[in-house]
Amino acid sequence: MTQLIIVCIYLTLLLGLGLSASRLFRGTSKDYLLASHSIGPFLLLMSLFGTTMTAFALVGSTGEAFAEGVGVYGMLASSSGIIHSLCFFLIGVKLWSFGRRHGYTTQAQFFRDRLESDRLGLLLFPILVGLVIPYLLIGVIAAGATIAGVTAGTFDPGTFPASWEEGARGGVPSEIGSLVICGVVLVYVFFGGMRGTAWANAFQTVVFMVLGLVTFVVIAKQLGERETLLESLRAASAAIPEEKASRVEIGRLTFFTYLLVPLSVGMFPHLFQHWLTARSAATFKLPVVAHPLMIMVVWLPCVLMGAWAAGVPELAEIQPNLILPVMVRQAGPLLSGLLTAGILAAIMSSLDSQFLCIGTIFTTDIVLHYRRGREVSEREKVLYARLFIVAIVAITYGFSLLESRRVFTLGVWCFSGFSSLFPLVLAAVYWRRLTKAGAYASVLAAAISWAVLFWQSQFGLNPNFTVAGMMPVVVMVAASSVALVVVSLVSRPPSEATLAKFFRE
Amino acid sequence: MRYVVPLLVAALLVLHQDDWFFGFWAEPKLVFGFLPATLLYHAGISLAAGLTWYLAVTFCWPEELDAVEPESSESEAGA
Numbered sequence: 337m338t339q340l341i342i343v344c345i346y347l348t349l350l351l352g353l354g355l356s357a358s359r360l361f362r363g364t365s366k367d368y369l370l371a372s373h374s375i376g377p378f379l380l381l382m383s384l385f386g387t388t389m390t391a392f393a394l395v396g397s398t399g400e401a402f403a404e405g406v407g408v409y410g411m412l413a414s415s416s417g418i419i420h421s422l423c424f425f426l427i428g429v430k431l432w433s434f435g436r437r438h439g440y441t442t443q444a445q446f447f448r449d450r451l452e453s454d455r456l457g458l459l460l461f462p463i464l465v466g467l468v469i470p471y472l473l474i475g476v477i478a479a480g481a482t483i484a485g486v487t488a489g490t491f492d493p494g495t496f497p498a499s500w501e502e503g504a505r506g507g508v509p510s511e512i513g514s515l516v517i518c519g520v521v522l523v524y525v526f527f528g529g530m531r532g533t534a535w536a537n538a539f540q541t542v543v544f545m546v547l548g549l550v551t552f553v554v555i556a557k558q559l560g561e562r563e564t565l566l567e568s569l570r571a572a573s574a575a576i577p578e579e580k581a582s583r584v585e586i587g588r589l590t591f592f593t594y595l596l597v598p599l600s601v602g603m604f605p606h607l608f609q610h611w612l613t614a615r616s617a618a619t620f621k622l623p624v625v626a627h628p629l630m631i632m633v634v635w636l637p638c639v640l641m642g643a644w645a646a647g648v649p650e651l652a653e654i655q656p657n658l659i660l661p662v663m664v665r666q667a668g669p670l671l672s673g674l675l676t677a678g679i680l681a682a683i684m685s686s687l688d689s690q691f692l693c694i695g696t697i698f699t700t701d702i703v704l705h706y707r708r709g710r711e712v713s714e715r716e717k718v719l720y721a722r723l724f725i726v727a728i729v730a731i732t733y734g735f736s737l738l739e740s741r742r743v744f745t746l747g748v749w750c751f752s753g754f755s756s757l758f759p760l761v762l763a764a765v766y767w768r769r770l771t772k773a774g775a776y777a778s779v780l781a782a783a784i785s786w787a788v789l790f791w792q793s794q795f796g797l798n799p800n801f802t803v804a805g806m807m808p809v810v811v812m813v814a815a816s817s818v819a820l821v822v823v824s825l826v827s828r829p830p831s832e833a834t835l836a837k838f839f840r841e
Numbered sequence: 842m843r844y845v846v847p848l849l850v851a852a853l854l855v856l857h858q859d860d861w862f863f864g865f866w867a868e869p870k871l872v873f874g875f876l877p878a879t880l881l882y883h884a885g886i887s888l889a890a891g892l893t894w895y896l897a898v899t900f901c902w903p904e905e906l907d908a909v910e911p912e913s914s915e916s917e918a919g920a
Contacts, residue, residue, distance in 0.1 A: 406877045406879060406880045407879060409879075409880055409883050409884075410857070410859070410879065410882075410883040410886075413883070413887065414857060414883040414884070414886040414887050414890070415857060417886065417887045417890040417891070418850065418853050418854060418857065418886070418890045418893075421890065421894045422850065425894070425897060425898070429903065429906055430906070432906075433906045433909045436909045436910070436911060437909050437910070437911060437912050438911075438912060439911060566874075566875075569874075569875035570871075570874040570875045572875070573871050573874070573875035573876070573877075574871070574874075576869075576871075576877070578869040579869075581869040581870075581871065581877040581879075582865070582866065582867050582868055582869045582877065582879060583860075583865070583866050583867070583879055584866065584867050588860060588866070591858075591860075592858060595854070595857070616907055617903070617906040617907045617909065618902075618907055620898075621898040621902070624894045624897065624898050625891060625894045625895045625898055626891070627894075628887045628888075628890035628891045628894065629887065629888070629891040631887060632884055632887035632888070636880070636884055639880065640875075640876075640880065643877070
C-alpha cells in the first residue's frame with residue numbers, strides 16, 4: 337500500500353506542475369503548441385532526452401538484457417548516442433531554421449511546401465499517426481505493468497474483476513494502472529500545452545535519472561549482499577550467465593543492421609515539434625553534445641540490472657516487461673514506491689509529447705488546412721487538438737487490453753517504421769533533385785514494406801523476426817531509398833522558386 | 842578540424858562494430874570484476890560520441906542559421 341500512496345502523491349505533484357505552467361499560457365495556439373519558440377538549451381536537452389527515453393529505455397532495456405544479454409546496449413544505446421545527435425545536428429537544426437523562417441508547426445507543412453504537393457500531407461498524416469500509436473502503446477503497457485508489478489500482494493482476491501486479477505498477482509490491475517497514467521498525462525498536457533509538457537519533461541527526466549541511479553545502487557546491494565558497493569556489484573555480476581555477459585545470443589548481422597533503427601528520430605513528429613520550440617539554432621548545441629552521455633547514464637545501469645536478473649533462478653519465469661518492477665519491489669515499500677515514481681516519470685515524459693504532437697498535427701494538417709476559408713478561433717484550435725488526442729488515447733488504451741507484446745519488440749517495429757521515412761527527410765533537406773513523385777514513391781514503399789513485414793512477424797508476436805538474419809528495417813530503408821532516388825530522377829524537378837526558398841547558397 | 846569531425850563520426854560508426862577489430866562477441870570477461878567487457882567497450886563508444894559531438898558543435902556549427910528570422914505569416918504556412 338505504501339508504494340501506491342507514494343505513486344499517488346507523485347501523480348498529484350505532476351498535475352500541480354502542469355497546472356502551474358498553464359498560468360503562463362499566453363492564450364494562443366502558437367504558445368500552446370510551440371511555447372512561442374522560447375525554450376532554451378537546458379529545457380530543450382531535457383525535453384528531447386525525456387521524450388526519446390521512453391518506457392523502452394527503462395522497462396524495455398532491462399527486460400531485453402534479461403532475455404538477450406548485455407549486447408542490447410550496443411544495439412541501441414551506443415548506436416543512438418552517435419545517430420540521434422547526428423540527426424539533431426544535420427536534420428534538426430536545418431528543420432528548425434525552415435520552421436522559423438516559414439512558420440511551420442508540423443512536418444506535413446514543411447513537406448507540402450518543399451515538394452509542392454498538398455496531398456502529400458494527406459498521405460503522411462495517417463502514416464505518422466499510425467506509427468505514433470505503437471509508440472504510445474509501449475508507454476501505456478509499461479505503465480500498467482510497472483504499477484501491477486510493484487503493488488503485487490496489496491489487494492485481496494476478489495477486489496477486482498477476475499479477468500483483471502490474472503496477471504496482477506494482488507496488485508493494481510494493469511488495466512487500471514494504464515488508464516490512470518493516461519488520465520494524468522492528458523490533464524497536464526491539456527492545461528499546460530507545450531510549456532507545461534517541457535517543464536514536466538524536465539522535472540521527470542531529473543526524477544527518473546536520479547531515481548534510476550538510486551535503483552541501481554539499491555538493487556546491487558540487495559543482490560550482491562556485501563558490505564561495500566563495489567563488492568556487491570562484483571557479487572551480483574558474478575552470477576550473470578556467460579551467454580548474457582557476451583553477445584552470443586545476438587546475430588552478428590542483426591547487431592550490425594540495428595544501426596539503422598535510431599535513424600527514426602529524424603522523422604518522429606513529436607521531436608520535430610520539440611525542435612521548433614528552440615529559441616535559436618545555438619540552443620541545439622547542448623542537446624547534441626550531452627545526449628549520448630545521458631543515454632549512457634540511463635541505459636548502462638538498466639542493462640546491467642537486466643543481466644543480473646538473468647542470473648537469479650527465482651526470476652527465471654518472469655515476463656521481460658515485469659523484470660524491472662519486480663526487482664524494484666524487493667527494495668522495500670518506501671524506496672520501491674519512490675523508484676516506481678521514477679519509472680513512471682520516464683514513461684510519462686514521452687507520452688506527454690506524443691499526446692500533444694498528435695493533437696497538433698490533426699489541428700494543423702487537417703482542420704486548419706482544409707477549413708475552406710472559414711475562420712477557426714484560437715479556442716477552437718485547442719479544442720480540436722484535445723478531442724483528437726482523447727480519441728487516439730482511447731484507441732491506444734483499447735489496443736493495450738489485447739494480447740501483450742514485449743515492450744522492446746513493439747518499440748523496434750515503431751522505430752523501424754519512422755526510420756523507413758528517414759530517406760525522405762534527408763533528401764528533402766539536402767537533395768535539390770528530390771521530386772513530388774519521388775516522395776510519394778518513397779512513402780508508399782516504406783508503408784507497404786513495413787506493413788508486409790509486420791504481418792509476417794505475426795504483428796510483433798515474434799520478437800526474433802529477421803529477414804535473412806538482418807533487421808527488417810534494412811528492407812524498409814532500402815525500399816524507400818531506391819523508390820525515392822529512381823522515381824525522382826525520372827520525374828519533373830521542383831520549380832526554381834521552391835528550390836530558391838529551401839536552398840540558399 | 843571541419844574535415845576531421847566527419848571522419849571521426851565515420852570512425853565511431855566503424856568502431857561500433859567492435860567484433861570486426863577486437864572480438865568481444867563471445868567474451869564473457871568481467872572488467873573490474875563487475876562490468877562485462879562488451880558493455881564497457883560500448884560505454885566507451887558513448888563517451889567518444891559525446892566528445893566527437895562537442896568537436897562538431899565547436900568547429901562545424903552552421904553559424905549562418907543563428908541569424909534566421911521569420912519571413913512569412915505563420916498562419917499561411919503550408920496552406
